[in-house]
Amino acid sequence: MGQITAFLINLAGCIWTFANTTFATALIGSLAGAFAGAYGAQRIAERSKTKELLLTEIRNTNAAITVASVEKEGLLPDEKNYQNWMDGFVKK
DSSP states (O other): OHHHHHHHHHHHHHHHHHHTSHHHHHHHHHHHHHHHHHHHHHHHHHHHHHHHHHHHHHHHHHHHHHHHHHHHHHHSOOSTTHHHHHHTTSOO
């Protein structure tokens, strides 16, 4: 049991010594920066896609409203001729 403990203590010392080198600091910093950059880019892409889908839905709704308005204008007469138009449907 004493040899394993001594080995682990020696290993921990080697790891601590390596972690305090400039190479390890640069490696850990660059990995953290790469992860943060990739995560940020992914979030920006997701937000952009959500905005694009919302904009497409709004445009489709506006087009449907425009088509309905044009159809309404074509089917119903002007206000001046409305009474004459309704007289054709009402039996006297």
